[in-house]
Amino acid sequence: MKVFVTGASGFIGGSIAAHLARAGHTVRGLIRNAGQSAELQRLGIEPVIGTLDDRALLIAEAQAADAVINAASSDHEGAVQALIDGLAGSGKVFLHTSGSSIVGDASGGEAGAARVYHEDTLPEPTADKAARVAIDQLVLKAARQNIRSAVLCNTLIYGDGAVAGSASVQLPRLVRQAQKSGVVRHVGSGGNTWSNVHIDDVAELYRLALERTPAGMFYFVESGEASFRDMSAAIARAMKLGEAQDWPLEEAQKEWGYEMASYGLGSNSRVRGERARKLLDWQPKRTSVTDWIEHDMKVEK
Numbered sequence: 001m002k003v004f005v006t007g008a009s010g011f012i013g014g015s016i017a018a019h020l021a022r023a024g025h026t027v028r029g030l031i032r033n034a035g036q037s038a039e040l041q042r043l044g045i046e047p048v049i050g051t052l053d054d055r056a057l058l059i060a061e062a063q064a065a066d067a068v069i070n071a072a073s074s075d076h077e078g079a080v081q082a083l084i085d086g087l088a089g090s091g092k093v094f095l096h097t098s099g100s101s102i103v104g105d106a107s108g109g110e111a112g113a114a115r116v117y118h119e120d121t122l123p124e125p126t127a128d129k130a131a132r133v134a135i136d137q138l139v140l141k142a143a144r145q146n147i148r149s150a151v152l153c154n155t156l157i158y159g160d161g162a163v164a165g166s167a168s169v170q171l172p173r174l175v176r177q178a179q180k181s182g183v184v185r186h187v188g189s190g191g192n193t194w195s196n197v198h199i200d201d202v203a204e205l206y207r208l209a210l211e212r213t214p215a216g217m218f219y220f221v222e223s224g225e226a227s228f229r230d231m232s233a234a235i236a237r238a239m240k241l242g243e244a245q246d247w248p249l250e251e252a253q254k255e256w257g258y259e260m261a262s263y264g265l266g267s268n269s270r271v272r273g274e275r276a277r278k279l280l281d282w283q284p285k286r287t288s289v290t291d292w293i294e295h296d297m298k299v300e301k
Helices: 011-022 034-042 055-064 077-087 130-145 171-181 199-212 228-238 249-256 258-264 275-280 289-295
Strands: 002-006 026-031 045-049 067-070 093-099 116-118 148-154 156-158 185-187 193-198 217-221 224-227 245-247 270-272
Touching (some): 002 011, 011 045, 011 067, 011 199, 026 034, 026 055, 034 045, 055 077, 067 077, 067 199, 077 130, 130 217, 148 199, 156 199, 171 249, 185 228, 185 249, 193 199, 193 289, 199 217, 199 275, 217 275, 224 228, 224 289, 228 289, 245 249, 249 258
Parallel strands (some): 026 045, 067 093, 093 148, 116 270, 148 217, 156 193, 185 245
Antiparallel strands (some): 193 224
């Protein structure tokens, strides 16, 4: 299958693209920086130089491909619309990457109600997340245009990316702050919990979805969950630092910004991904983020 992947130099997109190339697919990957071309070619990915604002390029690549995966941005409506326009009426697959902060409660690092969400009982989005949810809905509605569209809503992703120098979003921020300060910190008491998943299991799910997903499907992507208190404690042990410390939300926002501190690191985002297991026979192999942190996480000195 000829697959076009946006965000191919990134942690998620690059890992997906490399996994598909290893599985025998012909993969073209969108990157902004031509200097990353050699790294993509090393992974068996043909680089395409451009940005999400290059509407004509996105349409042409979508028309030439058998399937499209958007892993560059969950929030770029123009790019999503261009890819849909390029795929309309084709019956081809379009997989869009979203994130489970859409159900985050911005609890300030506290456990709060910590409600668990299922794929068929999504809440109304908060004002902060309404735009992202609207893009998810745009993708799902593309099924009406004879596109086999699906939204894969990832949780906290951990593991090592295929592209050299790429990194996930949440845990590396905790690590970098600890390297800078000598203290591992979490937002508030760290009682907030996130569902999570290993990057290798994410890449395999995208492969299965390319082959098997029905049109108009929304999937949560998770294989376990952990509190930030437990994850930061595991980081402290792995880095041989003292006990992880609480950090008031206001101080965390100064370090990580409003969005990351309030949602990425300071919210509860507990979900259950049942559809991927039932419809796609997805069987994740890694289920403990704290085990990975303590035994497999690489920390630069």
